[in-house]
Amino acid sequence: MSSNSFAYNEQSGGGEAAELGQEATSTIAPSGAFGLFSSDWKKNEDLKQMLESSKDSAKLDAMKRIVGMIAKGKNASELFPAVVKNVASKNIEIKKLVYVYLVRYAEEQQDLALLSISTFQRALKDPNQLIRASALRVLSSIRVPIIVPIMMLAIKEASADLSPYVRKNAAHAIQKLYSLDPEQKEMLIEVIEKLLKDKSTLVAGSVVMAFEEVCPDRIDLIHRNYRKLCNLLVDVEEWGQVVIIHMLTRYARTQFVSPWREDDGLEDNEKNFYESDDEEKEKSDKKRPYIMDPDHRLLIRNTKPLLQSRNAAVVMAVAQLYWHISPKSEAGVISKSLVRLLRSNREVQYIVLQNIATMSIQRKGMFEPYLKSFYVRSTDPTMIKTLKLEILTNLANEANISTLLREFQTYVKSQDKQFAAATIQTIGRCATSITEVCDTCLNGLVCLLSNRDEIVVAESVVVIKKLLQMQPAQHGEIIKHMAKLLDSITVPVARASILWLIGENCERVPKIAPDVLRKMAKSFTSEDDLVKLQILNLGAKLYLTNSKQTKLLTQYILNLGKYDQNYDIRDRTRFIRQLIVPNEKSGALSKYAKKIFLAQKPAPLLESPFKDRDHFQLGTLSHTLNIKASGYLELSNWPEVAPDPSVRNVEVIESAKDWTPVGKTKKEKPAKKFYSESEEEEEEEEESSDSSSSGSGDSESGSGSESGDTGSEDSSEDSSSEPESETGSEAEAERKRNSKTKRKSDSEDEEKKNEKSKASESSSVESSSMEESSSGSESASESDGEPAPRKVTQAKERKPQQERQPPRKDVFLLDLDDFNPVSTPVALPTPALSPSLIADLEGLNLSASSSVINVSTPVFVPTKTHELLHRMSGKGLAAWYCFPRQPCIFGDKMVSVQITLNNTSDRKIENIHIGEKKLPVGMQMHVFHPIASLEPEGSVTVSMGIDFCDSTQAACFQLCTKDDCFNVSIQPPVGELLLPVAMSEKDFKKERGTLTGMNETSVTVIAAPQNFTPSMILQKVVNVANLGAVPSGQDNVHRFAAKTVHSGSLMLVTVELKEGSTAQLIINTEKTLIGSVLLRELKPVLSQG
Secondary structure, eight states: OHHHHHHHHHHHHHHHHHHHHHHHHHHHOOOSTTTTTOOSHHHHHHHHHHHTSSOHHHHHHHHHHHHHHHHTTOOOGGGHHHHHGGGGOSOHHHHHHHHHHHHHHTTTSHHHHHHTHHHHHHHTTOSSHHHHHHHHHHHHHOOOGGGHHHHHHHHHHHHTOSOHHHHHHHHHHHHHHHHHOGGGHHHHHHHHHHHHTOOOHHHHHHHHHHHHHHOTTOTHHHHTTHHHHHHHGGGSOHHHHHHHHHHHHHHHHHHSOOTTHHHHHHHHHHHGGGSOHHHHHHHHHHOOOOOOOHHHHHHHHHHGGGGGOSOHHHHHHHHHHHHHHSOTTTTTHHHHHHHHGGGSOHHHHHHHHHHHHHHHHHOGGGTGGGGGGGSOOTTSOHHHHHHHHHHHHHHOOTTTHHHHHHHHHHHHTOSOHHHHHHHHHHHHHHHHHOGGGHHHHHHHHHHHTTOSOHHHHHHHHHHHHHHHTTSGGGOHHHHHHHHHGGGTOOOHHHHHHHHHHHHHTTTTSTTHHHHHHHHHHHTGGGSOHHHHHHHHHHHHHHHHHOHHHHHHHHHHHHHHHHTOSOHHHHHHHHHHHHHHSOOTTOOGGGGGHHHHHTOOOOOOOOOOTTGGGTTSOTTSHHHHHTSOOTTOOOOOOOOSSOOOGGGGOSSSOOOGGGOOOTTOOOOOOTTSOSSOHHHHHHHHHHHHOOOOSOOTTTTOOOOTTSSOSTTHHHHHHHTTTSOSOHHHHHHHHHHHHHSOOOOOOSOHHHHHHHHHHHHTOTTOOOOOHHHHTSOHHHHHHHGGGOHHHHHHHHHHHOOOHHHHOOOGGGGGGGGHHHHSOOOOOOOOOOSOOOHHHHHHHHHHHOOSSOTTOEEOOOSOOOOOOEEEEOTTTTTTEEEEEEOOOOBOTTOTTSEEEEEEEEEOSSSOEEEEEEEEEEOOTTOEEEOOOOEEEEOTTOEEEEEEEEEOTTSOOOEEEEEEOSSOEEEEEEOOOGGGGEEEEEOOHHHHHHHHHHSOGGGEEEEEEEOOGGGGSHHHHHHHHHHHSOOEEEOOSOTTEEEEEEEETTTOOEEEEEEEEOSTTEEEEEEEESOHHHHHHHHHHHHHHHHOO
16 A cells, blocks of 8 residues: 555655746746747756756756646757756755656657666665666666667566565566567566566556566466456556456456356257257256356456446446456446446547447347436537437337437437438438337438428438338338429439439339439439439339330430540440340340349348447457557457366465355364354355455454464564564464464565465465465475474464463454554563463553444435535636545545536636645645646546544635636535444443543434434434444434544434433533534434424
């Protein structure tokens, strides 16, 4: 976690430097009255002098201004010689900014950068991790083949660096080096293999990206890291999540069998219902039931929470993973998340809608419940409108077609003519796919023929022509009506369609067809080439069916076509003349002229343009463009037989049948149990939970007979190198071996210790998913020197079970580690203690906070938002805030606040950030990162953390844009200063007994009896305050508990129902001021109906 927070701090620091640079440049920019025509040589000379100054303050100021120039997009490359001289500066701030500059211009000024290469190499050993990483970035940006060996050496050293940030940059440098010199591939693969074993979430995304660039076909490198990547996925940065998910999708398609066989099997069973028993038996022998591989399930389960990510790319990546590798019955969960993305900007909408269009062709049921989400809005751009039309067409069925047709009627009237034309095509497709509404659609399209808009009429004609091809005999009247429109329609495609229809049905309209040909002959020379071709075809068809009336007319048209400027028309004329007018030179084809021209044409098949895109992986550039893009990696077909799953085992090789469902570990050695059966069952339940929070207390049970339970983990680490006594270290080692270690720790030292204890136990086969990803060879080599202590310790542990069994309540002492930071307990090396001393130690371990305080999830999260900045006051920028009732990620004493910013103006708002803060004494605020720009009608949600110090005082600050600053304030309701607590009724009464007298306030509430039902009381109380419900054994008493966010003081609320329509509301807390305010807010809420 520290590495992640470091990266964000580093980014924000760079942003501040850029802002400072911008401010500096803005102050000196106007060098004269005619700034537009003045040269910049003076300003740059000034900067060069400052960079050559002996004062660090002048150099720092110059570097800030230069970085500001780069941030504004100005060219600062001519300052490269002056800047690169300062690369060896001892001032850390100057050095950071110099490296920011060099990363930008090293590739352009390679010769000058090479002169300082020795300085970069020295910087790779710098104690500051930022300098080491920046030096590696600059080195990899100098794209000169001569320094490839130096880069290779630097990458190898950086990949073993203690800082995860440096290792991350090493992974980035791998891709640059590979593009510079592909011959280094084998050496780079060794580095990638090493970095893939890294346990840091900061490194995971970058190394997988390097793997995808350098050696995407080396699936064997992923086997042993597969489970680790699945479990780290939630904590990796968003960019890394996208890369890892795409890689794991390809991996799953090669390593697991198809989960879609299950559906096929069900269909076969239905078909074979009436077959004989012998046949069924034979087929059942051949067909094995599908059982999903636990690793396959692990991937699907661990990616599901990411569907709630704020990043659209992550949601899209998870959606394509579910589409390509999950069972069809489970893929439906992605539909709601994809529909949520339709509230994003138009670029995101475009990509998401393209993918939904492809999905909706194959599985309509996924998106049918969200049909209204695809209705077109008037503000949508044309590209979004056409995609929504495509999806609505795919989702159309007998049940919803009437609703959709009413919607389409409105769309046809749109001012956007391209969209109106697309709607008419959509109506035609609906008519072909749903035969029940074909006549209705046809009648509606005929009505559109009288529309004033020529484009609408033309498109209607084209669609009617396609529909009439399906059943021409029934619609002679429509053809006559369309023939009359020839005088008014000028769009070539529509005129050509009408002529084609009349030619195909010339025998059904014998009186109209010759007259149409006469009119067309008159205007032949002025028609479009497309129309001329259809006039020739019409003349040929009439010549063959009604030569008496049209012989001379057809010859006249053929003569006109013979001398036309377009060679296609001249060729067609000659071809038709030889075919239909028999003479001596005519071949055998003349006999079959009628069959050739008047042959039965197949009806056109109106298909979705997205039908052929499903062979591309969803969410890729190739899918968007519908063409294979450079670098696209195709998804392989599912294997018929799954490869050996044991290759993914890290420490213990197990056969596939020995696997238990994911989240549960096998229990072995039943004869040598350390815990009671009930405790082991609790362990299993705790292990199977998906929570990845710091659960060291919940997942670890201690023993009262062993010294210092709460400090066993720390004491074992401290004594691993220099043990205070041999007996103490042996007792620690044995306790580690016998206890089922389920703690997921960020400390690599702790994980190595756990591996060591597991490897030294020959019969143990248990390993958690995180520990399986660590190196087995290390733990094996470490354990080689430990056989003698193990035997001694095992002998010592053979004691009566009761002596080792602690009181059950001792387990709860460890729960304090979950939410309350406590000082490291003293490790006691003595292996056995007297019962009286154990009791004394139990009392010492209890801190001021009660052991029953466990923060729980909120019972209810209100959707109410408060206005922070009105759009009129904010000059187009509007802001609202709400309290999501979640633990704040910026600090455990802060209240989480979500702010939604909306640009209601018609211009882009730039550089939205928090300005001056006017906070009361003690109050703290963690601001959001500056937002570079917000497009018109754009909206963005950001998170902040505010430590209100358990008071309802408002936090006042300035919300600033590039041009303005606005004074705003956030005032918290008293109910949002609390975190819900889970506790038993017994613990509630015990704590309430200690909070009496001055710490208790009460009031009588009068209301109707129907307002005092348990559900009503719960709903009203949790709506006002973030309280947790406490189970109650009495029907007339309702209890709620919480603790204050800042100080952690308990807040106990009791609603005791009396006779009649009264109730007693009692609040017990040390924070009497907050208690009285909460009492005043709860009373009117409980009183009203």
